[in-house]
Structures are given as structure tokens and as C-alpha cells.
Amino acid sequence: MKELIIATTNNGKMKEMRTLLAPLNIEVKSILDEFKENIEIEENGKTFKENALIKAQTIADKTGKVTLADDSGLVIDALDGRPGVESARFLGHDTSYIIKNNHILELMKDKENRSARFVCAIAIVIPNQEPILFEETFEGEIAKEILGENGFGYDPIFYFPPLEKTSAEMSMEEKNQYSHRAKAVKKAIDIIKEL
Numbered sequence: 001m002k003e004l005i006i007a008t009t010n011n012g013k014m015k016e017m018r019t020l021l022a023p024l025n026i027e028v029k030s031i032l033d034e035f036k037e038n039i040e041i042e043e044n045g046k047t048f049k050e051n052a053l054i055k056a057q058t059i060a061d062k063t064g065k066v067t068l069a070d071d072s073g074l075v076i077d078a079l080d081g082r083p084g085v086e087s088a089r090f091l092g093h094d095t096s097y098i099i100k101n102n103h104i105l106e107l108m109k110d111k112e113n114r115s116a117r118f119v120c121a122i123a124i125v126i127p128n129q130e131p132i133l134f135e136e137t138f139e140g141e142i143a144k145e146i147l148g149e150n151g152f153g154y155d156p157i158f159y160f161p162p163l164e165k166t167s168a169e170m171s172m173e174e175k176n177q178y179s180h181r182a183k184a185v186k187k188a189i190d191i192i193k194e195l
Helices: 011-024 031-035 048-063 097-108 172-178 180-193
Strands: 003-006 027-030 067-076 115-125 132-142 158-160
Touching: 003 011, 003 031, 003 048, 011 027, 011 172, 011 180, 027 031, 031 048, 048 067, 048 115, 048 132, 067 180, 097 132, 115 180, 132 180, 172 180
Parallel strands: 003 027, 003 067
Antiparallel strands: 067 115, 115 132, 132 158
């Protein structure tokens, strides 16, 4: 296998994916690299795994190439698992993460239980084979304030107690050791190496 399509148009996610998948020594392309325009994919699954599979299957069907998709989000116990699978669409797709993060901090201001996790489900679709699905988590809690400049999305409000910093304060090396996406991609690399 010489190339792998990642079913995303998110530049932050592609940067992380290219770094994590570097050990494979294959060309890693996004939807935009492959099609030069955005392919609208309706993510109407009820779980992260369902949404990952919808994305991977849609792009694999269009390209005939091995496609990997992840669906990830923030699950907050005190908010009954929200934003969950709606993480990207929470408060509207075009709403900035500064607004989303501040809204969550407001919802959490009186909550004692601040436990939360990032979840990453990965689907690998290989033409004419059964899809491969799995999930990893990154356990932590909701911070009391927005901290850090690294990462994207909800990283500045996700506090990781073992390192005493938010995900947005972590270096790329630290993130690649602990994050939900890093753990899931490591598993994906083992699978892809066997293809």
C-alpha cells in the first residue's frame, strides 16, 4: 500500500495524523488532496464508531482506496455525555471554539464532578473487505479556565491530571504519548502494516 486517504478536511487533524502516521512511510492524503473540493458527508450516526464508518465508507466508495476516518469528541460526565458525537456541531458547526469552550465552562461552573474524556473511534475501510473499527479514550477533567495555545477544539479546557496541564499546554510529544487519537492511530498503524 502506497497511500492512505484520511476522510477529513480538518487541517489541525491532518497535521496530527501525518505526524502520527509518519512511521508507515506512505503518502497520507486528505479529502481535499484527493478531490480538490469538500465532499459533504452527513454524519448521522448515534456513536463515534458509526460516524467514523460513515466517513471512511463514503470516501473509500468514491476512491476505491484504503481510507481511514476518525470520529472524536469530548464526553463530559456531568453533562450526560455532551457534547459527545455532536462535539463538532455543538452550538452550531460555524461557532468558534472560544465560544464553545466558554459555554462549557459556564455549564460546568457549579459542578463538582468534572470528569471527562476525549473519545476517538477509527474506521479503516479496505475495498472488498470487512471494515475495521475500534475506539480509544483520553481520560481527564474539565479545567476551570481556558489554558494553552497548542492543539485545537476543546484542548484548552481539557485538563490532564498526570501532567498537571491542559491538552492545549501539552507538547506534541506529550500528546502523541497520551491522547485518544495517538492511541487509536498506533493501533491503526499495526493493522495497516499487516495489509
